[in-house]
Amino acid sequence: MEEKKSNLEIFAEKVITDAKDFITSEGKKAFIIALRTKVIPALKVAVAPMLEECEKQGKTETGWCKFRDLYFFHGLSVFAFWLIDEILTKMEEADKD
Numbered sequence: 001m002e003e004k005k006s007n008l009e010i011f012a013e014k015v016i017t018d019a020k021d022f023i024t025s026e027g028k029k030a031f032i033i034a035l036r037t038k039v040i041p042a043l044k045v046a047v048a049p050m051l052e053e054c055e056k057q058g059k060t061e062t063g064w065c066k067f068r069d070l071y072f073f074h075g076l077s078v079f080a081f082w083l084i085d086e087i088l089t090k091m092e093e094a095d096k097d
Contacts, residue, residue, distance in 0.1 A: 029095045036088040040081060047077055 005013075015022070051074050058069025 025095075029092070032088055032091050032095070036085060036092065040084060040088070044081060051077060 054069040054073045058066050061069050
């Protein structure tokens, strides 16, 4: 007896089979632009309250926990967002050539 496939399995098979139809130069360009102009800014907004809470808690911490809450999380997020933006910008510029 054959096992019935879920909708997700059917969808996954369809995507795998038809991937070449979806992955085009224009689609990749649009994806990079959307990441840089929509997704990353939305993530920055979502992360901001968490960083503010860490900073507030860090004022009462000591030692490595203070460093983590006041400097590490903030520095890591700033660096990560900067690096991702730089990479996406370079990819977008390369697509214009």
